[in-house]
Amino acid sequence: MEPVRPEFVPDPSLSTAEMEALQREIADAAVFEDDFAFDPAAVSLDGPVGQATLSARPDEEGTTSDAPLVAGVDQAFVGDRAVSAIVVLRGREVVERVYAVEPTEIPYVPGLLSFREGGAILAAFAALESEPDIVFVDGSGRIHYREAGLATHVGVTLDVPTIGVAKNLLCGRPRESLDEKLPEGARVAIEADAQVETAPAGTVVGYAVQSRQYESSSRYVNPLVVSPGHRVSAETAADLVLATAAGYKLPEPTRLADSYADSVKGDL
DNA sequence: GCGACAG
């Protein structure tokens, strides 16, 4: 896949003010509601014994032959180089894996992550032959100071539906405390607060999603922080993350991209 | 000065 909006390709040599101005343009171009052709209910990891329909029937491999293509992208770092890996799934089946290695031009700055990692991610997408129906990006989407996190930046630039899947909250305020143990499958709305300068306070910009939890143990797992990247609503984003969780905290596309990036890093 | 901060 190649950028559909080349003017949004992240340029690490821009000044901080220019980066922030670009993010405001990207947020303007972003669509934070469902705008895709596939059936989100057809996204699942169900095997042969799923609730088969005429249009989406799992075969003996556990693959739903015409299930949507869901991709995960994640990065690993080696010195001043970034490894970006993409894994594309149809049901449980891996249909494509690619990676790219690019130098990191700038250090990590909260709020400007896409200018550090975006180049490597777009290079990996340039090597991708499939056209995923939706992409899970590691990091924030709409949960961002200017509603233009990594997932939004990548989604708008490629004009592909994206979801931000983060392990920590960048900004915004949970409607309920996240300190208590939440049951598996639960979600808590994240509202814009004063830190989100482009949205009215109270706007739901994402969800804390409990993709995995221990049953009868005193220990507990922290929820993921899910937000729309581009062309998905916060609700559908949370639904899709839960639909692709397979007993691990991270959804399968993200988990597989994560381990692939690590293995590439290993033989580097 | 203090707090807060995806990866």
Added chain:
DNA sequence: ATCTTGTCGC
């Protein structure tokens, strides 16, 4: 993100 031993639990 990355650097890392042991340890707890299913």
